[in-house]
Amino acid sequence: MPNILVAYYSRGGNTKKMAEEIKEGIEQENVSCVIKPIAEVKIEKLLSYDGIVIGSPTYYGDMAAEVKKLLDESVKLHGQLESKVGAAFTSSKNIGGGNETTILAILKAMLVHGMIIQGNSSGDHYGPVSIGSPDERAQKQSFQLGKRVAQLVKRLS
Amino acid sequence: MPNILVAYYSRGGNTKKMAEEIKEGIEQENVSCVIKPIAEVKIEKLLSYDGIVIGSPTYYGDMAAEVKKLLDESVKLHGQLESKVGAAFTSSKNIGGGNETTILAILKAMLVHGMIIQGNSSGDHYGPVSIGSPDERAQKQSFQLGKRVAQLVKRLS
Amino acid sequence: MPNILVAYYSRGGNTKKMAEEIKEGIEQENVSCVIKPIAEVKIEKLLSYDGIVIGSPTYYGDMAAEVKKLLDESVKLHGQLESKVGAAFTSSKNIGGGNETTILAILKAMLVHGMIIQGNSSGDHYGPVSIGSPDERAQKQSFQLGKRVAQLVKRLS
């Protein structure tokens, strides 16, 4: 059975709520999901997942330093995450507040790892964005991302 | 008296409405403003403006081809737009729909021209975004951009 | 047998040479490849490919307007390119001259279409970059991209 990690950094709880929605979407596809705050992720354990989904609040148009720290440390595994599925999500204060660029920063790091990502032709194209606390729209986008990542993992395994 | 061009591409009228708000912001700062659909902009005339503001709808996370065409043709003036002030705005269908990346695509082209750009520490940080028809929020962001660009042009001249 | 399109826009011939290397990489994987200048690509035909690879020279840190035009017109098929494999490449005048942002602009458009893309943990991470005429390094990167895209298409089909 494939296994997906949803790792998030959250101070106020908004990014965490999105992570929980994503987990539900993944599990609805009968794929196993581990959800963890980023500080509890062990680098070596990344090897054991088929998919890795990372969420961060938007700080200065980019992921939080705490999230970047994990990615920087993942250099130990460089080359070994090739062909795993990746995805990203963010919560932000404003529309136009740097949310898309935060998601893309995470996705670009995943590309540097040789990972596989997929966009979405409807809704939030690069990954789910919540403006403040996740409203119904953002919850739906998050749930849908979980389903899509799980489907892609199944297709590739 | 300094002079700013606001050039836009608009099919449905949303980007055009934002352009008009920006023009009002510019004129409130006692700076002259010419507003034009992108198809009517003459490349050589770009030299006569102190600031250039470009707006595009968000098509596939990037400016419309019609806008890119103008930028590609501006290579004739390459090096001559150095130190002019630039800014960008967009209208988009969705939050998370590629609006920030569209603005940044225009700003990056301006950086390649050696132009000067400024962000905004409140509101839409890279430039104003309208989700669909400009609501009060998007109108205010657009007006404020006009004021800020005019202020920067005055400070530099 | 899976089938991949390599579409390019090239004035001086550098981007075309990269396209030809990519084609060789694809065919070495026993995957069929059609190579075409972007102006000869029929929108409706995009549906018939399992993978779409697009190359553009770097103009103002972004794809050429001629390439963006095709992407804008592809809105007719919006939603129908979901889950196809995408990739991008560019030739540029300078290191630091906007080449990565050009590749990412094409990849972002592919994400908006819901397509699947993969990075590379060695070499040019987002896609092959040639500085001027493709040297041995750029040729190798291009060939390798062809192989990787073909492998991913086979894995997904």
Add this chain to the structure above:
Amino acid sequence: MPNILVAYYSRGGNTKKMAEEIKEGIEQENVSCVIKPIAEVKIEKLLSYDGIVIGSPTYYGDMAAEVKKLLDESVKLHGQLESKVGAAFTSSKNIGGGNETTILAILKAMLVHGMIIQGNSSGDHYGPVSIGSPDERAQKQSFQLGKRVAQLVKRLS
């Protein structure tokens, strides 16, 4: 007399060497320059500079976590860095290795602070890139950036 900070993070010394070239360019314009490793920068002191130049190695297509940490902490000053001049530079292992996206990540954070940035119509458009140890090309680009930032600071003060 205007005053510019050049802050860098460097493990192997490449980014540091670029910082030193930038300092020389700044001083040739008769502008004062303070050069510091990022860990020694005091957030509150950022207020005292007219320009802030930040350099980072390219780690996963983005600035190092140590650099992002400083930017995240700068939220204490949010709104107070408005209209200061900003610039960025990076050293990277490969052409196409995420160097432009690293520079743009820093520049985007500066835009979120409402800072003013300028591109360059010749050479490295967004900011200087060194592939490995700074060669003559990268040194020249760095020196030139120093001069340009100093010139802009003088023009604005």
